[in-house]
Amino acid sequence: MPRTNPTPAHPTHLVPLSAAAEHFHVSVKTLRRRIADGTIAGYRVGRLIRVDLDELTQNLVVAIPTSRSV
Template sequence: MDIRSRSESSRPDLVSLTEAADQFGVSVKTLRRRIADGTIHGYRVGRLIRVDLDELHDRLLVEIPSVR
């Protein structure tokens, strides 16, 4: 599939590890560990590694159940 033919909504919102770490309040090392253990996907762009913000919202943030 040609990347130019994909719709804008299907493109991942890729950001640097530093940007993602700042946004989620975690370390870059934590994101690297999550990529290594398969919790999240990393995308290589040349020598740079990027992550998808939408995927981080879905997989990195886990709701803590409350007891009532």
């Protein structure tokens, strides 16, 4: 059975892992781990792996709760 990759539902801005890592100030290794554990999706373009910056922003950036009440 052939493997199917998730296809994005909207037009994407796919960038190399190195560019995404620099943008989010994380390592390429961190992004590869997140792709492996399913937190983010990686898209294969030929031999290269690309990620969607919008998807990374949604899935990688997490707000830190504070104990202050406003």
